[in-house]
Amino acid sequence: MYALGRWLSGLTNFMTVLGGLAIALMMLHVTADVAARFLFGTPIPGTITVVSHYYMIVAAFVPLAFAEQKEGHISVEVVTERLPEFVQKHLRGWALLLSACVFALLAVRTWTEAMSKFDIGASVVQGDTSIAVWPSYFVLPVGTGLLTLVLLYKFVIYLSGGAGSGLDSARTTPEDLPLESTPDEESRP
Numbered sequence: 001m002y003a004l005g006r007w008l009s010g011l012t013n014f015m016t017v018l019g020g021l022a023i024a025l026m027m028l029h030v031t032a033d034v035a036a037r038f039l040f041g042t043p044i045p046g047t048i049t050v051v052s053h054y055y056m057i058v059a060a061f062v063p064l065a066f067a068e069q070k071e072g073h074i075s076v077e078v079v080t081e082r083l084p085e086f087v088q089k090h091l092r093g094w095a096l097l098l099s100a101c102v103f104a105l106l107a108v109r110t111w112t113e114a115m116s117k118f119d120i121g122a123s124v125v126q127g128d129t130s131i132a133v134w135p136s137y138f139v140l141p142v143g144t145g146l147l148t149l150v151l152l153y154k155f156v157i158y159l160s161g162g163a164g165s166g167l168d169s170a171r172t173t174p175e176d177l178p179l180e181s182t183p184d185e186e187s188r189p
Helices: 002-040 047-061 064-069 085-120 134-159 183-187
Strands: 123-126 129-132
Touching: 002 047, 002 064, 002 134, 047 123, 047 129, 047 134, 064 134, 085 134
Parallel strands: none
Antiparallel strands: 123 129
């Protein structure tokens, strides 16, 4: 079980790196588009379509499982925080199953939509350029499917007693980050 958790954690981390890469590429692409517009009077064709149909989709949906792995999703505990700890533990555990069911349905529905867009070869025309957008529809079922796997795995760990999941759930806090020194501090004895 632990090895499965490590593998799932590695896959989640890899997908999150892809999400970060999408953000970096989006930044470079938009910067190049603005520079081309002002320097040469011509923007890069299809920038809006590529940004909205590729970069933003990857950046938003691929890292969902990472946030769940790190328990970084927003939770509001107005009522549950007043309940006994063992009740809170079981509510959290069964909420994992409910969430997995919801995201599994979302993964199936988005897969169906992606296949329909693939079948028709969906594209967007921007200016004189036709850009295929059907591949971007497959990002949603991949992201929600991976989130479903993480949720189901965490639910199985909950059912088995929660000993050693293998998921990398450690969060970085500001205290864990290295302090940056200023040039004045470095020159002091």
